Each structure stands twice: as C-alpha cells, then as structure tokens.
Amino acid sequence: MKKITTGIGPILALVALLLVSLKLMSDATENSTRFGELYSLLLLINALGLVTLGGLVGWNLIRLIAQFRARRAGASLTVRMVAMFVILSVTPVLVVYYFSLQFLHRGIDSWFDVRVERALDDALELSRTALESRMRELLKQSQLMATDISAVDAEKLPGALEDTRRLSGAAELSVIGPKGRIIASSNIDPTAIVPASPSDSIMVQLRQSGNYIGLDPIGDTGLHVRVVVTLPEEVPTQELRILQALFPITERMSTLADSVQSTYAKYRELAYLRNPLKISFTLTLSLVLLLSLLAAVWAAFFSARRMVAPLRDLVQGTRAVAEGDYETQLPRSGKNEVGFLVESFNQMTRRLRDARDETRLSQIQLEEQRAYLEAVLSQLSTGVITLDLERRFVTINHAAQQILGANLQSHLGDELESVAESHLHLQPFTDSIAIRLQDAASDENLSEWREQLILFGASGRQVLMCSGAPLPVVDGRDRGYVVVFDDITTLIEAQRSAAWSEVARRLAHEIRNPLTPIQLSAERLRHKYLPKMNKRDAQGLDRLTRTIVQQVEAMKEMVRTFSDYARTPRMVPEPLNINELISDVIELYRGDDAAQPVELQLSELPPVHADPDRLRQILHNLIKNAIEANEDVAAPSVTIETRCVRETSRSYIEVRVRDSGPGFRSDIVDKVFEPYVTTKAKGNGLGLAIVKRIVEEHGGVVWTENHDRRGASVVIQLPVAARGAEMDDTPAAKREAV
Amino acid sequence: MHCSPSADLRPPPARTYKWLVACSLALMAFEPAVCAPVSAEPGFTVRSAEVRLESGVYFLDAKIVFEFSAEAVEAMDNGVTLTVLIDVEVFRQRTLWDKKILSRQSRINVGVHALSKKYVMKKLDTGEIHTYGSVEEMAAVLGNIERLPLFEAAGIDTEDKYAARVRARLDIEALPSPLRPLAYVSQAWRLTSDWYELPLVR
Numbered sequence: 001m002k003k004i005t006t007g008i009g010p011i012l013a014l015v016a017l018l019l020v021s022l023k024l025m026s027d028a029t030e031n032s033t034r035f036g037e038l039y040s041l042l043l044l045i046n047a048l049g050l051v052t053l054g055g056l057v058g059w060n061l062i063r064l065i066a067q068f069r070a071r072r073a074g075a076s077l078t079v080r081m082v083a084m085f086v087i088l089s090v091t092p093v094l095v096v097y098y099f100s101l102q103f104l105h106r107g108i109d110s111w112f113d114v115r116v117e118r119a120l121d122d123a124l125e126l127s128r129t130a131l132e133s134r135m136r137e138l139l140k141q142s143q144l145m146a147t148d149i150s151a152v153d154a155e156k157l158p159g160a161l162e163d164t165r166r167l168s169g170a171a172e173l174s175v176i177g178p179k180g181r182i183i184a185s186s187n188i189d190p191t192a193i194v195p196a197s198p199s200d201s202i203m204v205q206l207r208q209s210g211n212y213i214g215l216d217p218i219g220d221t222g223l224h225v226r227v228v229v230t231l232p233e234e235v236p237t238q239e240l241r242i243l244q245a246l247f248p249i250t251e252r253m254s255t256l257a258d259s260v261q262s263t264y265a266k267y268r269e270l271a272y273l274r275n276p277l278k279i280s281f282t283l284t285l286s287l288v289l290l291l292s293l294l295a296a297v298w299a300a301f302f303s304a305r306r307m308v309a310p311l312r313d314l315v316q317g318t319r320a321v322a323e324g325d326y327e328t329q330l331p332r333s334g335k336n337e338v339g340f341l342v343e344s345f346n347q348m349t350r351r352l353r354d355a356r357d358e359t360r361l362s363q364i365q366l367e368e369q370r371a372y373l374e375a376v377l378s379q380l381s382t383g384v385i386t387l388d389l390e391r392r393f394v395t396i397n398h399a400a401q402q403i404l405g406a407n408l409q410s411h412l413g414d415e416l417e418s419v420a421e422s423h424l425h426l427q428p429f430t431d432s433i434a435i436r437l438q439d440a441a442s443d444e445n446l447s448e449w450r451e452q453l454i455l456f457g458a459s460g461r462q463v464l465m466c467s468g469a470p471l472p473v474v475d476g477r478d479r480g481y482v483v484v485f486d487d488i489t490t491l492i493e494a495q496r497s498a499a500w501s502e503v504a505r506r507l508a509h510e511i512r513n514p515l516t517p518i519q520l521s522a523e524r525l526r527h528k529y530l531p532k533m534n535k536r537d538a539q540g541l542d543r544l545t546r547t548i549v550q551q552v553e554a555m556k557e558m559v560r561t562f563s564d565y566a567r568t569p570r571m572v573p574e575p576l577n578i579n580e581l582i583s584d585v586i587e588l589y590r591g592d593d594a595a596q597p598v599e600l601q602l603s604e605l606p607p608v609h610a611d612p613d614r615l616r617q618i619l620h621n622l623i624k625n626a627i628e629a630n631e632d633v634a635a636p637s638v639t640i641e642t643r644c645v646r647e648t649s650r651s652y653i654e655v656r657v658r659d660s661g662p663g664f665r666s667d668i669v670d671k672v673f674e675p676y677v678t679t680k681a682k683g684n685g686l687g688l689a690i691v692k693r694i695v696e697e698h699g700g701v702v703w704t705e706n707h708d709r710r711g712a713s714v715v716i717q718l719p720v721a722a723r724g725a726e727m728d729d730t731p732a733a734k735r736e737a738v
Numbered sequence: 739m740h741c742s743p744s745a746d747l748r749p750p751p752a753r754t755y756k757w758l759v760a761c762s763l764a765l766m767a768f769e770p771a772v773c774a775p776v777s778a779e780p781g782f783t784v785r786s787a788e789v790r791l792e793s794g795v796y797f798l799d800a801k802i803v804f805e806f807s808a809e810a811v812e813a814m815d816n817g818v819t820l821t822v823l824i825d826v827e828v829f830r831q832r833t834l835w836d837k838k839i840l841s842r843q844s845r846i847n848v849g850v851h852a853l854s855k856k857y858v859m860k861k862l863d864t865g866e867i868h869t870y871g872s873v874e875e876m877a878a879v880l881g882n883i884e885r886l887p888l889f890e891a892a893g894i895d896t897e898d899k900y901a902a903r904v905r906a907r908l909d910i911e912a913l914p915s916p917l918r919p920l921a922y923v924s925q926a927w928r929l930t931s932d933w934y935e936l937p938l939v940r
Contacts, residue, residue, distance in 0.1 A: 039915045040922070127853055199879075201871035215854035216869050223854070261853040265817035268852065269914070272816030276916035283919060 015295050017049060046287050053294040060301040073319075074312030078304045085300030090293055097289045104281050112271055120264045127260045131215060131249070135225050138247050139213045141168055142227040146243040149175065150231040154183070161186040165245075171224060172196070172246040175231065178239050198228050198244055206230065206242065216246070223249045223257055310338045317345055326353040381486070386471065388480040391416040391437060403464065403487045404429065405457040405650070424647050425457035429464070433483055436468055440481070452488075457650050460699020460719040463489040493696065504566030512559045515552045522548040565675065565686045571614065571697060575607040578615070578653055578718075582640055585619040589627075596627050601641040605653050606720045614694045621687045622657040622714050628680060629661030629712070636660055644720070651720040652700075656713050663712040664704055672704055688714070779925070780807040782822075782906040784934035785881075789902055791891055796938070798826060798886040802906045804877040807926040810908065811873055813917070814857070819849035821912035822880065824904070826888060828938060831899040839900075840889050845909070848876060881906075900938035905931045 024042050064082065067075035145164050152160040157175060165173040165186040174185040174195040185195045196218060198206070205212045212228040224246045231241040249257065310333035320328040328349050330342045374397075377384050383400030387393060392415050396408045406423045416437075420430040432453055439446040450467040466485040470478060526545040530538050579602045586598050623638065630636030639658040644651065664672055671677045673692040678685035691714070695702040700718040707713065787800040804822070806814075814820060828840035845862040856869040857876040870876035894900060907930035910921045921927035 040911060040918055043919065124852060131853075199868075199870055199875060201875050205871075214856070215851075216856065217851055217854065217858060217867065257853055261851065264852050265850075267817075269817035272813065272818060273914055273916045276914075276920055280916040280919060 015053070015291065017045075019291070043283075046291075050287060050290050050294065053291070053298065057294050057297050057301070060298065064301070072312075073315035074308040077311065078308045081304035081307060082297075082300045085303060086297055089296035089300065093289060093292050093296065097285065100285055101282060104285065105278055108274060108278055108281070112274060117267065117271065120260075120267050123260045124264045127257050130253070131225070131257065134249075134253075135213050135215075135227075138225050138227050138245070139211060139229070142229050142243065142245045143211070145173070145245065146229045146231050149243060150233060150241075157184040158186065168245070169247065170245045171218075171221070171248045172244075174244045176242050176244060183241060195244070196226075196246065198226070198242075202226070202228055218246060221248070222254045225249065307338075309333070310342050314342065314345055317349070321349060321352065326356055383485045383487075385483045385485075386480055387416060387433075387437070387483065389478055391434070391481075393419075394480060400485070403462070403485065404455075425455055425650050428453055428455060429466075432466065433468065437481060440468070440470065453485075454701075456652070456701045456717060457719075460652075461489065461696055461701045462487055463492050496693075500566035504563045507559050507562055512556060515556055515559075519549055519552040522552070561686060562675075565690055565693075571611045573609050573611050573698075576610045576612050576615065577607055578605055578642055578655060581612060581615055582619060582642065582655075585616055585623065586640070589623060596630055596636045596638055598623065599637060599639045601639060603643040605642055605644050606651070608653055608698075608718050608720060610698050610718065614697070618691050618694050618716070619657075621691050622716075625687055625714070626657055626659035626661070629659040632662075633660050633710075645717075652717045653720060655716040655718070657716075658707075658711055658713040660711045663706040663710070669704060669706065673702065691716075780805040780810075780929070782908075782929050782931040784904050784906060784931050787902075787904045787934050787936050789888065789936065789938055790885075792885075794891045796888040796891060798883060798888055798902075798904065800824075800881075800883040800886075800904055800934075802881040802883065802904075802931065804881050804906065806873060806877065807929065809924070809926040810929065813913075814848065814850050814873070817850065817852065818914065818917070819847050821909040822846045822848060823907050823909050824883065824886075825907065826886070826902065826904050828888065828900060828902045830894075831901055836901070839894070842888060844886065846880060848880070901935060902938050903933040903935040905933045907931065 064075065064078060068079050145168060149157070149160055149164060161173045161175065161184050164170075165188070170188075172185065172187045172195055174197075175183040176197065177183045180197050182195060182197070187195065196216075198212070202212045202214075206228050210230055212226070214226050216224050216226045218224045225248075227245045227247065229243050231243055233241070248254070310330070313330045313333075317328045317330050326349050329346050333339045333342050374395075377395070377397035378399075380397060380399050383403045384395070384397045385393065385400050386395045393408065393412050396412065401408050404423075404426060406419075406426060408419065411419050411422075416430050416434055420427040432451060436446075436449045436451065440449070448467075448469045450465070453464045453466055455462045455464060464485045465488045466483060468481055468483045471480050471482055473479065522545045526541065530541055530545075533541055582600065582602065586600065589596075589598055623640075626638045627636075630638065637660045639656075641656040641658065643654050645654055665679055668677055668679065673688050675689040676685035677689075678687075692702050695716055695718070698718055700716055702714065702716045705713045705715060782805070783803045785801040785803055787798065790797045790799060802824070806820075810820060822845075824844040824846070826840070826842045826844075827838055829836040830839050847858075847860045847862060849858050850856070851858050851869065854869065856871060857873055858867060858869050859876050859880060860867045868876075868879065870879065888902075908927065910918055910927060913921055913927075917927075
C-alpha cells in the first residue's frame with residue numbers, strides 16, 4: 001500500500017493513462033468517429049482515475065497533517081516545501097486554465113456567424129420557394145389527372161393510371177379508397193409492390209382543404225413531391241377515392257436541395273450543440289487541469305518527501321546519538337550536499353562508536369586493574385589508605401580496618417578529620433597524618449615521611465609504623481596521598497624481649513658467674529688468713545672480706561632481679577575483676593602497723609582479660625612505690641581509683657594509684673619507666689619498668705601524672721575483655737599466640 | 739398471451755439484474771426527481787405486448803407510448819438525429835436463475851428533414867424511411883410495433899417454460915459526444931421504459 005501511495009512508478013503510469021484517456025476524450029469531443037463511441041467510457045475512466053489520484057493526494061495530505069501534529073521529524077519542513085511547490089505549480093496552471101477557457105469559449109462562438117445563419121435560412125427558403133412553384137404546377141396537373149381518372153371504369157383504372165403516370169412523369173400514381181385501401185397503383189419501379197400510402201396527417205389535411213401537397217424524402221430515391229387530391233365523383237353516393245401522385249424532383253434540383261438541406265441541418269446541429277460543446281471542452285479542460293493540479297500536488301509531495309527524507313533521517317539519527325545509540329548509520333542519499341552531510345554523520349557515529357568501545361575497553365581494563373589491586377590490597381597484612389588532595393578517603397583496605405579496629409568503609413569519601421569524631425582512639429593517627437600532609441603540602445622534601453605512632457584502641461595499645469607518600473602525578477595533576485602502616489607492637493615486644501633476655505643472659509654469664517669465685521675467694525681469704533693475723537689486721541681483713549661478700553651478694557641479688565625482669569614467663573590470661581584483685585592485694589598492706597592508709601575508690605568494672613599473677617605484681621609494685629614516695633610526708637595517703645571508660649569504638653578500664661609524695665622529678669619524669677631509673681636510695685630501678693612491661697603485654701598503656709599541689713599518680717589503662725573468641729583476637733592474645 | 743406489466747408471473751430477468759436494480763436505486767437516491775410519478779414526466783412506456791406464433795415463428799406485437807421530452811424534440815428540431823432502441827429478451831425459466839436465450843434490439847433513427855419540415859423515421863433494421871408531419875404522429879407510428887420476428891419455434895423446448903420482456907429507450911451513446919455528459923446527468927434525456935414482462939407459451 002505504501003509503495004502504491006508513495007512510489008513513483010504507479011503514479012506515473014496512472015498519470016500517463018489519464019493523459020492518453022484525456023487525449024482520446026478530447027478527440028471524441030470533436031466528433032471523431034474513431035473514439036466517439038468510447039466517449040462515455042473515456043469520461044468514466046478519467047473520472048475514476050482522477051478520483052484515484054485525488055485519493056492518493058488526500059491520503060498523502062492526511063498523513064502529512066498527522067505527522068505534523070505528531071511533530072514528527074521533517075514534517076514541518078515537508079509542509080513548507082509542499083506548500084511552496086503547490087503554490088508555484090498551481091498558480092500558473094490556474095492562470096492558463098482561466099485564459100484557455102476564455103479563448104475556448106470565444107473560439108467556439110466565433111464559429112457561428114449570424115450572416116452565415118441567415119444565408120443558410122435564406123438558401124433553405126429559396127429552395128422551398130423554388131420547389132413550391134413546381135409543386136403548384138404539379139398540383140394543377142394532379143387535379144387534371146384526377147378529373148380524367150375519375151371517369152375511368154374500375155376495370156380500366158390500372159391501365160389508365162399507367163398511361164397517365166407515363167404522360168405526367170410521376171414516379172408513382174395510386175388510387176386509394178376508404179380506410180387506405182389501394183384500388184389501383186402504377187409505379188415507375190416495377191418491383192415496388194406496395195405504394196407509399198399517405199399518413200393520417202395528410203388525410204386530415206385532405207379532408208380539410210381537399211388536397212395535399214408536400215415534399216417527402218422517399219426511401220433511397222430522394223426527395224419527391226407528394227400530391228394527394230380527391231377524385232371528383234359523378235355520383236355523390238359513390239365512395240370517396242383519392243389520387244396520390246409522387247413526382248420526383250429533377251436530379252439537379254434534388255442535388256442542390258440535398259446540399260442545402262444537409263448543410264443547413266449540419267449548421268443547425270452545430271449551433272444547437274454550441275453550449276454542450278463548450279461544456280464538453282470545459283469538462284475536458286477541467287479534467288486536464290485537475291490532472292495537472294493533482295499530479296503537481298502529488299509531485300510536490302513526492303519531491304518534498306524525497307528531499308526531506310535524508311534530513312529526517314539525520315534528525316532521527318542525531319536524536320539517537322543524543323540518546324547514546326552510536327550504532328546509527330543513515331542510508332546514502334546521493335552525491336549532493338545532503339549526501340555529504342549524511343556521510344559525515346555516518347563517519348561521526350562510527351568514530352563515536354569506536355571511541356565508546358575504546359572507553360568501555362579502558363573501563364573494563366581499569367576495573368580489572370582495580371579489582372586486582374583491591375585483591376592484592378585485601379590480602380596485604382599492611383594497612384593501606386589513599387586520600388585525595390582534599391584529604392578524603394579514597395580507598396581503605398581490609399588490613400587497615402583490622403589494624404585500626406574500626407569499620408572505615410562507611411567513611412569512604414569523608415574527610416580524614418571526620419573519622420576521629422566517630423572513632424576517638426584514632427585521633428592520634430588522624431592528627432599525625434594531617435600534620436604530615438600539611439608538611440608535605442608546604443615542603444616538597446617532606447612529601448615522603450615515616451613515623452611510629454602509638455594508639456590505644458579497642459584492642460589495647462598498638463604501635464604503628466606509618467609511612468606516607470604522594471601518589472604519582474598523572475597528566476600533571478596531583479592525585480593525593482597513600483598512607484601505609486603496620487602494627488609492629490608484637491615485633492617491638494619480641495625485639496625488646498629478645499634484647500632483655502640477651503642482656504640477662506650476658507649479665508648472668510659475664511657478671512654472675514665471676515661473682516661466686518670472688519665470694520669463695522673472699523671467704524677462703526677469711527678462713528685462711530684471719531686466724532693467723534693479729535687482731536688489728538684481722539679486724540681489717542674481716543671488714544674487707546665481709547664487704548666483698550656482702551657486695552657480691554648484693555650484685556647477685558641485682559642480677560637475679562634483672563633476670564626476673566628480663567624473663568618472660570608465659571602469660572595465662574583469664575577473665576578477671578580488677579576490683580577484687582585490688583582488694584586482695586590491699587589486705588596484705590593493711591595488716592602492717594607501719595603501713596600507710598590506702599583509700600580505695602572503686603567503680604563497677606567489667607572483667608578484663610589478664611594474667612592475675614602479673615597484675616598482682618603490678619599492683620604490688622605501684623603500692624610499694626606509692627608508700628615509699630610518702631616516706632617523708634607528714635600525712636601520707638595512698639589512693640587507688642578504678643573506673644570504666646566507654647567510648648564509641650572502645651572500652652577500657654583505668655586504674656589510678658595516687659600518692660601524696662613530692663611527685664616525680666622533672667628531669668626523670670619522661671624516663672621513669674626505663675630500667676634503673678630511680679630517685680630512691682634503695683631499690684634497683686626496675687619497679688616501674690616491670691609495670692610498664694606487664695601493662696604493655698596486656699595491651700594497655702601506663703603513664704605518670706604529677707599533681708599541682710602534692711602527689712603523683714601512675715595511671716594504667718587496660719582494654720575491656722571482649723567475649724568469647726573475640727577476646728582471642730585482641731592484639732595481646734595474638735601476641736601471646738605468637 | 740397479452741399481458742399487463744402487473745400480471746408478472748415471475749421475474750427471472752429482475753433476479754439476474756439485481757445488481758443493476760441496486761445501482762439504479764442508489765442513483766435514484768441522489769436524484770429525487772426520478773422518484774416522481776412517471777405519468778407527470780415525459781418518457782417511454784410499454785402499454786402492451788404480445789408474442790404470437792405464426793407459421794412456426796414467434797412475432798412480437800407491442801403498443802409503446804413515446805413521449806419525447808421537450809429537450810429531445812428541440813434537439814431533433816435542430817438537426818440532431820435520435821436513436822430509439824426496442825429491446826426484446828427471451829428467457830428460459832429455471833429453478834435458480836433463468837437463462838437468456840435471445841436478446842434482440844431494434845434501432846430506429848428519428849429526426850427532422852429541414853427542407854420538407856417533416857419528421858423522418860428510419861428503421862435501421864429494414865432501411866424503411868417514413869415521414870410525418872408531427873412528432874406525435876411519428877411517435878404513434880413508432881409505438882405501434884407489429885409482427886417483429888423474434889425466433890423460430892423449433893428452437894425452443896416444449897417442456898420448458900419461457901418468458902419475454904420488452905422495453906424502449908433512447909440511446910444516449912448514439913447522441914453527439916458533446917450532448918452525452920448532459921444526457922447522462924439530465925432526467926429529460928433519461929427516456930427509458932420499464933421492462934414489460936410477459937410469459938411465452940407455445
């Protein structure tokens with residue numbers, strides 16, 4: 001259907017058929033004998049053809065209006081082009097039509113001339129006049145013949161008629177009785193059997209005037225003068241008889257009369273058909289006009305559609321590209337400018353498609369690399385964090401979250417400082433990185449850094465080794481920073497333990513071993529030479545050897561104590577209530593009369609995961625330390641305070657042992673936890689060092705505080721024990737496992 | 739065997755030409771004048787018709803009233819020759835539809851001889867030419883059809899039943915081409931009688 005309504009082939013065939021049909025119809029209008037019989041059929045064919053063509057144009061018009069209302073691509077341009085084509089083609093055709101009609105009507109009118117018409121009337125009248133004089137003579141002659149014949153007997157009538165006919169020159173003589181009965185007849189044509197009987201109108205006229213005369217075209221024999229007269233009857237009662245005579249017109253006169261007659265008849269017919277002829281020509285011309293108009297309108301539709309089609313394709317293609325469809329390829333449309341445009345469009349979409357494919361491939365590769373990197377990072381035991389230039393988290397691997405003891409995936413995209421707001425124990429970590437990043441931003445030489453940090457989080461004290469560096473510059477743009485850190489708590493403890501063990505071993509080997517021979521030698525000197533010496537020398541020797549022995553014993557005690565410090569017995573952690581442990585230890589000091597009062601301020605505490613023996617040692621050391629610090633104080637007091645601190649991501653127990661002594665000296669306050677640092681006359685300086693070591697073994701932290709007025713505090717923080725297996729996942733437990 | 743139009747025994751041709759009747763009705767719907775009483779308008783009417791068997795040949799006798807419209811008479815007076823057709827059809831009656839066994843058409847030209855001021859009637863079948871002083875006289879003769887031979891009696895089966903029908907009409911296609919479009923759309927030129935149907939008994 002679309003092919004028929006829009007294809008050029010069927011339409012051209014239809015127009016050609018209509019043109020041929022219109023030509024034939026035009027010929028038929030001009031009385032062409034060849035096509036005259038087909039005139040009505042041709043008229044019908046043309047009408048149907050035009051209706052069909054009109055239907056096609058109407059269909060195109062309706063479709064175009066629908067497309068225009070639906071705002072289809074190219075519809076508006078098609079409407080404008082069709083309107084322009086129609087106006088350009090229809091206007092001149094209408095002008096030509098109008099003037100053609102004018103010329104046609106004037107041309108047909110010019111065929112007729114009043115003078116010619118009058119001349120023909122005159123010619124016809126002249127012919128009649130010429131014939132009438134002859135007819136009058138023939139009437140007189142017929143009346144004479146009637147008189148003669150009326151006297152003839154019935155038996156002799158045929159012969160008399162024959163003679164009379166020959167003498168008169170008539171073609172036929174008939175005597176007719178009532179009711180048209182032929183009584184006798186004589187004809188110049190012997191084969192003619194039945195004479196031409198007079199009609200009713202002749203008989204009526206005969207009855208009225210007694211005779212009739214007129215011209216009659218008789219068969220193929222041409223024009224005749226018919227004379228009908230009544231036969232005079234001698235006896236009135238005799239039936240009425242009439243004589244009919246047919247006289248031929250002379251050949252010359254007949255020819256002339258026929259010529260005048262036919263010419264006159266033809267002219268009259270033509271004059272009569274003048275208006276129908278105008279109508280017919282107008283009809284034909286109108287059909288031609290309609291054909292031209294409809295063909296022009298259809299051609300306008302066809303041309304506009306052909307011209308707009310590539311533009312419409314371009315519009316649709318552009319929309320498709322705008323919607324992301326880069327597969328669009330428009331059909332070629334010749335080698336004109338539009339064709340060049342279409343080719344350029346196709347080239348553009350091809351390049352866009354290639355670029356998109358390359359981008360997709362790059363994205364896939366990037367995703368693969370990213371997945372690979374994430375897989376590697378997730379398997380690393382080292383924490384890796386990347387930050388952008390605004391210090392927002394870009395990537396955080398699993399190890400980083402595990403080391404920091406916080407779920408940081410939800411903080412991707414957040415700023416560095418915001419993490420510390422929800423995870424307070426990370427404050428030192430974020431502050432340190434922030435400072436380093438500021439330094440890196442201000443000084444290029446400080447862009448790469450390395451630092452050891454200590455955190456006290458949910459899993460206790462952690463020592464982190466952090467290093468940071470800017471990410472590689474891509475396309476001249478900085479991309480951010482990467483921070484890598486490791487939990488080296490276990491490593492440091494192991495190293496420290498190994499170092500102290502080595503020191504203890506060396507001490508035992510290098511110092512303790514020689515002490516025994518020294519002591520034995522001094523005792524031998526005493527036994528061997530003391531009895532032999534005089535009193536004075538003996539007293540000197542006794543004093544010297546006793547001093548040697550005592551100092552050796554003191555050195556042995558020192559080495560033993562150090563060995564105890566360096567020795568790392570296996571921890572046996574268990575859920576422990578610190579308050580109960582403190583109460584047990586305090587009982588030992590309350591029994592002593594000289595003991596100082598110990599005040600307890602214990603809060604409700606959750607259990608901790610710790611070795612009770614090691615913690616008991618800590619408490620002994622701290623209480624002993626506090627009592628010794630209060631020796632010179634008038635109103636000594638020792639206070640032990642416990643509390644539980646709960647934060648978002650961690651909970652810990654704090655034990656504070658406070659004395660009323662002078663406090664730690666400022667020159668050693670930073671070194672009080674180092675071995676052999678002491679201000680006391682007695683003591684080996686290992687008390688607080690052991691405390692620090694045990695606290696760190698339990699994942700805790702310890703520090704000292706000097707109070708403003710008097711006294712100092714040693715503060716211990718221990719992580720609250722997690723439940724079940726989680727407890728074993730703490731760094732302390734892990735360290736024990738290691 | 740003389741029968742009026744209302745004395746139709748059965749209408750075999752009408753059944754055959756149902757589509758023609760439908761088309762005619764559709765055309766009549768667009769021209770109310772057609773629906774006016776026939777007697778008030780000029781036209782042709784078959785008053786009576788008879789089929790006679792003489793000497794083994796069927797002849798048709800018919801009385802047809804030819805009332806030419808003023809336009810037709812004017813055309814004749816102006817030299818236009820009109821052609822009158824007498825259509826005769828004979829059917830063999832069957833159960834479902836009838837079979838046409840004869841279709842005969844008589845053509846008669848009528849016109850005016852200007853020189854003699856006579857109306858001329860020429861039977862194209864026989865070549866006979868007759869002249870008349872008036873249209874009415876010519877029409878009266880034209881409508882008096884006598885002994886129009888149809889077919890030989892030996893050509894039909896005595897066991898079957900036969901029917902015939904007659905009509906008269908003006909042949910528009912015989913008019914000069916310029917007149918035809920007007921004639922097709924003008925009632926004055928649509929001079930066609932109804933079919934006059936009559937049984938044919940041996």
